[in-house]
Amino acid sequence: MTSISKIAEMANVSKMTVSNVINKKYSKVSKKTRERIEKILEETNYTPNLFARTLKSNESKIIMLAIPQTMENDPYKNKAFNNPFYGELINSIEYNLRKSGYFFMFRFINGHEVLQKLIINWNIDGVIVLGAIKHEMDTIFKDIKVPSVFLDSYIDTDDKDVIVTDDEQGGFIATEHLIKSGRRKIGIVVSSLKDIGVASKRYYGYKKALKKYQLPFDSKKVFEGFPSLEFGNQIGQYIKEHKERFDALFVYSDIMALSMINGFKNHGIKVPEEVAVIGFDGLYIGELSEPKLTTVKQDITLKGEKAVNLLLSKLNGQSVSAEHHYLPVELVIRESV
Amino acid sequence: MTSISKIAEMANVSKMTVSNVINKKYSKVSKKTRERIEKILEETNYTPNLFARTLKSNESKIIMLAIPQTMENDPYKNKAFNNPFYGELINSIEYNLRKSGYFFMFRFINGHEVLQKLIINWNIDGVIVLGAIKHEMDTIFKDIKVPSVFLDSYIDTDDKDVIVTDDEQGGFIATEHLIKSGRRKIGIVVSSLKDIGVASKRYYGYKKALKKYQLPFDSKKVFEGFPSLEFGNQIGQYIKEHKERFDALFVYSDIMALSMINGFKNHGIKVPEEVAVIGFDGLYIGELSEPKLTTVKQDITLKGEKAVNLLLSKLNGQSVSAEHHYLPVELVIRESV
DNA sequence: CTGAAAGCGCTTACAG
DNA sequence: CTGAAAGCGCTTACAG
Secondary structure, eight states, rough: OHHHHHHHHHHHHSSHHHHHHHTTTTSSSSSHHHHHHHHHHHTEEEEEEEHHHHHHHHOOOEEEEEOOSSSOTTTTTOGGGGSSSHHHHHHHHHHHHHHTOEHHHHHHHTOOOOOHHHHHHOOOOOEEEOBBBGGGGTTTTTTOOSSEEEEEEEEOOOTSSEEEHHHHHHHHHHHHHHHHHTTEEEEESSSSSSSSSHHHHHHHHHHHHHHHHOOOOGGEEEEESSSSHHHHHHHHHHHHHHHHSEEEEEESSSHHHHHHHHHHHHHHOTTTTSSSEEEOOOOHHHHHHSSOOEEOOHHHHHHHHHHHHHHHHTTTOOSSSSOEEEEEOOEESSSOO | OHHHHHHHHHHHHHHHHHHHTTTTTTGGGHHHHHHHHHHHHHHHHOOHHHHHHHHHOOOOOOOEEEOOOOOOOOOTTOOOOGGGGHHHHHHHHHHHHHHHOOOOEEEEOOTOOOOHHHHHHHHOOOOEEEEEEEGGGTTTTOOOOOOOOOEBBBBOTTEEEEEOHHHHHHHHHHHHHHHHOOOOOOOEESSSSSSSSSSHHHHHHHHHHHHTTOOOOOOGEEOOSSSHHHHHHHHHHHHHHHHHGEEEEEESSHHHHHHHHHHHHHTOOOTTTTTTTEEOOOOOHHHHSOOOEEEOOHHHHHHHHHHHHHHHHHTSSOSSSEEEEEEEEEEOSOOOO
16 A cells, blocks of 8 residues: 555655645645656555544544434344435435545444444544434534534424425325315324324324314324334224224325335225325335326435535535425325325 | 543542453452442543554454446446335344444445555455445455455355355246246346346356246246336336237346336236246335235345355354355245236 | 654645 | 754553
């Protein structure tokens, strides 16, 4: 491995001069020296050691995507990333970071870890946090001293940068669409309502729509769970047994909605004739289902891009005060309602 | 930020003693000193700077997942990670690395980059390469000097560690299952056959099965493309127009198979009655489709685990000679054949 | 059991 | 325009 000092030796100059050439501080180097050094750099295939650079400059160019792991994260037990949402988001974040010359570190953070430790460990320049909930701000995300952007997080603090989809509005238009299509007995499927997050915001939107159209809210029509064949079958069976009480379901994610539709099929419930189903996300797989999934679409790729851009503007000091962005949602009507 | 020297000052000892306590080299420190230092470490919430450590020790604990980007990788144009395969794999790799105390860096590598540069940049301890093809070994993956594992890569070198699914066997049993179910006019859909890779191996298996059962091979029944609504519709239309020539399709991935089934629906082709479809991967979404997708299942989570374990065994010098692993496939019969 | 010192590969005031 | 030197935070022979 060629180091600066080796290059300096070969070129018969000081390390500083080499460093100046590498960092393109050309005003400090004569053209002749510069060209001689550049040639050697080229020949020796010099590659800087970014650890050394970071140690000195305190700029690592590493951005971390941190996902708090709320439940068991052994992928054998919980394939969290079954949901293509994650792949699409990660794809976008990696691309946008790389385009700007940053490196992408990715990590689930379990409840016992404190993100700030990892940040110091690696001199992380900035952090994108996905799906944080309020109480985690006092534990996992305590004392984060680098620029950070909270994605899909409802953390109830004004001084943090936050990007979310307009989840409440999304829940509202989903439910409103069901109502406008003539449904009156509308259930909802979410992950967990224990904490305020994406799921509960969409749930608020659901309740808001019911209220606006003077439909009664019934807590027995609220189902909490995670996408799986079992859960879909369970809800399918329940609705089969209480058919008179349901004519529609708002499901808070597409992957979950497809799981529900599957459960309905298994129990002979016709979608949308007997029970209409509307999802949330607008994933590609929703276009492939039978019936094709009506859903509330969010632009996941854009979300990743926004997160990176906001973070980088923080890093560059272009944006100082905290920003809160609400990304728009869009109703996509297909066949399941 | 507390550094070792600050701690040393507070404890009235040398930096070396602090370092020994941090690294649990207890034989070199008296119990009394050790406890005093540990208390200070605790109180000051000391976190080591891993850049400094790496600079000295040359062990970064960073593992990189490198994916060569064969085509345009702007996620606005090509949502590569639409395929939940990637999410599941990344999930598993991250988990298994973290469990072993490693950090996970993730990056697409475009054709102009050389991975070895990135490795030197970051002192990467090891690399997992996903989906490399032969000629990339002379460009992108030239001169990799750290332990590396090639996943889903057919690179034709004995001295590299390789983990692949038994793709040829998978293609064979998929096609054989179609034949045994009475189909004789079997097409195949793959990504690209230009290079030897996962797609072409599955294609060889397809040809092998045709041969074994003395069915003619017809190059007009081979379709190359990428999963999208358009491609599904295109194939749907083609098969509609040449209905007499098809009664089954082996599709090299589940996400692509679902795209085909969608195209068939749009053109009124009944699956499996008119054309049977078998996929490859065994993703969750295949259980949700209509009809449920018959497929060749691979264990993606296991694949990620194997990749990490093999790489770590290389790092620890437990495994010296190159290993080639073939992961088993399994026929999962559902409804689409 | 403990310390002083060198060194990993870089950058950056400072001096000339 | 160029160099000598200090220093980023750590580890590691070496000496006592």
